Amino acid sequence: MAAVATCGTGAGSAGSMAAATSSSDVTSFQRKGPRASGTDSGVPRLVSIAGTRPSVRNGQLLVSTGLPALDQLLGGGLAVGTVLLIEEDKYNIYSPLLFKYFLAEGIINGHTLLVASAKEDPADILQELPAPLLDDNCKKELDEDVYNHKTPESNIKMVGPVSSSRFGHYYDASKRIPQELIEASKWHGFFLPEKISSTFKVEPCSLTHGYIKLLHFIQNIIYEEGFDGSNPQKKQKNILRIGIQNLGSPLWGDDICCTENCDNSHSLTKFLYVLRGLLRTSLSACIITMPTHLIQNKAIIARVTNLSDTVVGLESFIGSERETNPLYKDYHGLIHIRQIPRLNNLICDESDVKDLAFKLKRKLFTIEKQNKKSGVGARQLLETREEHLSSRLLVLTQAERLCMGRRFFTAFHIFNELPCKGDCICLQTCQTR
Amino acid sequence: GKLTLLCDAKTDGSFLVHHFLSFYLKANCKVCFVALIQSFSHYNIVGQKLGVSLTMARERGQLVFLEGLKASVDVFFHAHEEPHPLQFLREANAGNLQPLFEFVREALKPVENGEAAWRCPVLLVDDLSLLLSLGVGAVAVLDFVHYCRATVCWELKGNMVVLVHDSGDAEDEENDILLNGLSHQSHLILRTEGLATGFCRDVHGQLRILWRRPSQPTAQRDRSLTYQYKIQDKSVSFFAKGMSPAVL
Numbered sequence: 001m002a003a004v005a006t007c008g009t010g011a012g013s014a015g016s017m018a019a020a021t022s023s024s025d026v027t028s029f030q031r032k033g034p035r036a037s038g039t040d041s042g043v044p045r046l047v048s049i050a051g052t053r054p055s056v057r058n059g060q061l062l063v064s065t066g067l068p069a070l071d072q073l074l075g076g077g078l079a080v081g082t083v084l085l086i087e088e089d090k091y092n093i094y095s096p097l098l099f100k101y102f103l104a105e106g107i108i109n110g111h112t113l114l115v116a117s118a119k120e121d122p123a124d125i126l127q128e129l130p131a132p133l134l135d136d137n138c139k140k141e142l143d144e145d146v147y148n149h150k151t152p153e154s155n156i157k158m159v160g161p162v163s164s165s166r167f168g169h170y171y172d173a174s175k176r177i178p179q180e181l182i183e184a185s186k187w188h189g190f191f192l193p194e195k196i197s198s199t200f201k202v203e204p205c206s207l208t209h210g211y212i213k214l215l216h217f218i219q220n221i222i223y224e225e226g227f228d229g230s231n232p233q234k235k236q237k238n239i240l241r242i243g244i245q246n247l248g249s250p251l252w253g254d255d256i257c258c259t260e261n262c263d264n265s266h267s268l269t270k271f272l273y274v275l276r277g278l279l280r281t282s283l284s285a286c287i288i289t290m291p292t293h294l295i296q297n298k299a300i301i302a303r304v305t306n307l308s309d310t311v312v313g314l315e316s317f318i319g320s321e322r323e324t325n326p327l328y329k330d331y332h333g334l335i336h337i338r339q340i341p342r343l344n345n346l347i348c349d350e351s352d353v354k355d356l357a358f359k360l361k362r363k364l365f366t367i368e369k370q371n372k373k374s375g376v377g378a379r380q381l382l383e384t385r386e387e388h389l390s391s392r393l394l395v396l397t398q399a400e401r402l403c404m405g406r407r408f409f410t411a412f413h414i415f416n417e418l419p420c421k422g423d424c425i426c427l428q429t430c431q432t433r
Numbered sequence: 434g435k436l437t438l439l440c441d442a443k444t445d446g447s448f449l450v451h452h453f454l455s456f457y458l459k460a461n462c463k464v465c466f467v468a469l470i471q472s473f474s475h476y477n478i479v480g481q482k483l484g485v486s487l488t489m490a491r492e493r494g495q496l497v498f499l500e501g502l503k504a505s506v507d508v509f510f511h512a513h514e515e516p517h518p519l520q521f522l523r524e525a526n527a528g529n530l531q532p533l534f535e536f537v538r539e540a541l542k543p544v545e546n547g548e549a550a551w552r553c554p555v556l557l558v559d560d561l562s563l564l565l566s567l568g569v570g571a572v573a574v575l576d577f578v579h580y581c582r583a584t585v586c587w588e589l590k591g592n593m594v595v596l597v598h599d600s601g602d603a604e605d606e607e608n609d610i611l612l613n614g615l616s617h618q619s620h621l622i623l624r625t626e627g628l629a630t631g632f633c634r635d636v637h638g639q640l641r642i643l644w645r646r647p648s649q650p651t652a653q654r655d656r657s658l659t660y661q662y663k664i665q666d667k668s669v670s671f672f673a674k675g676m677s678p679a680v681l
Contacts, residue, residue: 059478081472215509219506219510266567269566270566270567273566274505274522276502277502277504277506298603298604299600299603299604299607302605303562306562306566342445343475344475345479345482345666346451346479346664346665346666347637354632
């Protein structure tokens with residue numbers, strides 16, 4: 001991607017790391033940072049909105065998700081008018097973090113927020129947002145990690161844009177956002193238990209009551225505040241960031257997580273469709289977290305994926321056998337980019353790297369390419385042979401870490417009992433000679 | 434009067450929809466496009482890359498565009514007196530697609546005055562699996578396709594192109610019913626699949642082409658061809674299996 005290629009020079013703000021995709025073969029257009037681009041055909045003069053930038057690939061207006069590493073994996077950011085669906089991890093520990101990063105990014109950039117939840121009061125959610133990190137703190141974090149050999153230097157690839165007007169920000173997950181920032185921002189909250197009590201006359205249409213109310217609420221805000229261009233006298237255009245938490249869970253009145261054959265199984269899909277219709281016709285971006293691991297009917301998950309634009313799945317290692325697997329001991333879970341939309345284009349910016357892992361360090365949430373040079377095959381090898389070769393496994397990972405940066409992968413010859421070629425670093429450790 | 438079925442499994446077959454849209458518009462056909470998945474500007478911008486301008490075609494009357502996303506917001510929040518094409522969104526139980534069919538028939542009706550008429554009418558639907566997600570039953574969708582085929586393919590001697598997603602192992606029974614039913618009715622099936630070995634940067638997928646003759650008994654074998662493809666910015670390049678330029 002061109003956006004990645006430009007930041008090869010700046011190392012200062014790389015508090016989180018992500019694998020660099022290979023340079024795009026479409027354009028060699030390089031940009032130093034977000035700048036009003038008049039060269040792309042069809043880019044309206046909307047770049048004056050704070051916190052947005054046009055995509056290099058297709059001229060679409062992008063906003064940051066709050067995690068510069070995730071922005072990069074999604075092709076520069078989240079496109080305005082689209083839905084980002086986060087498939088929650090099993091115990092719902094890490095997906096609220098992504099949710100909060102998204103909202104915090106909105107507050108820092110001055111966007112309007114709309115927070116909808118059936119579980120927590122939106123005011124409480126906003127109190128728990130992470131505090132933004134300043135530039136010099138970030139650099140110090142990175143230097144600490146490198147010098148403490150926590151992450152090998154070869155593994156650090158360049159990350160989000162180093163720009164003066166700050167498209168993506170870094171957050172400190174251990175501190176709370178300052179109160180004055182919340183008070184200075186504009187936000188709307190939708191807490192389901194409060195709204196459901198009032199009577200609302202609506203004809204039955206197979207959406208659960210909570211969803212209908214939420215759609216009307218969102219449509220109201222969009223219309224009244226002019227995000228869909230209906231108030232032409234508004235001088236400053238702004239983005240509306242919508243966050244919906246735990247959509248599809250029983251708290252919203254939907255029973256797709258409870259039974260396999262539910263009565264109104266189309267409630268959630270209809271909701272997503274109408275929501276996307278609302279988003280496409282307004283300047284807004286939406287993040288939804290959904291407990292897809294609870295949905296009993298696999299067909300619904302497929303339909304929901306098709307109905308959303310960007311889908312990211314989180315899989316945490318807590319409670320699974322991978323928690324004790326030494327291969328994964330550096331990480332807290334895997335992150336799967338399941339779908340990236342093709343907007344205004346025949347192709348999309350799919351990253352080459354498919355096995356990505358995340359970890360929540362003391363302060364930062366980072367996404368990294370896994371420490372493996374070969375593909376999935378080796379990983380499966382390791383998992384199946386684990387019980388027989390547990391002692392060798394420990395040996396392997398040390399040797400493998402020493403081999404970082406080399407082309408070949410030593411696991412193959414150790415597992416397959418082949419003789420060592422002689423130029424391998426495992427001479428000290430492997431027993432097949 | 435041919436029905437072409439576009440089917441995609443584990444990958445995105447929408448480039449075929451863009452191709453057919455630009456193909457028929459360039460061939461001077463009257464096109465009715467029921468676009469449920471994306472907005473008008475998306476198709477417009479991609480169409481410009483492929484060499485057609487959808488806005489101009491719409492102004493000329495060559496293209497009748499039903500933008501599903503915008504229309505759904507309209508029908509959901511405001512009540513309409515006369516039936517809207519997407520009326521089924523307001524209905525509680527499995528709706529029927531009759532208003533949508535009326536819309537299509539109205540759009541492709543031949544114009545009475547003897548002006549330079551367009552060539553054969555074409556109906557494009559992107560995509561039918563979405564209708565299943567919106568609460569319409571598989572049988573209702575098949576009925577809709579049947580009615581459209583009777584009108585567009587037989588009566589008006591036009592063509593139809595529809596896109597259906599193949600859910601693969603997601604066990605979506607309604608989708609399988611729809612896909613099987615359409616496969617038996619169509620003359621040409623274009624099936625895009627992801628590669629069996631996973632993601633590859635140079636080969637985006639595989640396209641299987643199957644010519645069928647649904648009206649005649651299958652005494653002769655249906656012809657089929659398989660190509661692999663890579664999608665580029667403005668075109669798609671096809672090559673025989675294993676002959677990708679990246680490999681050779």
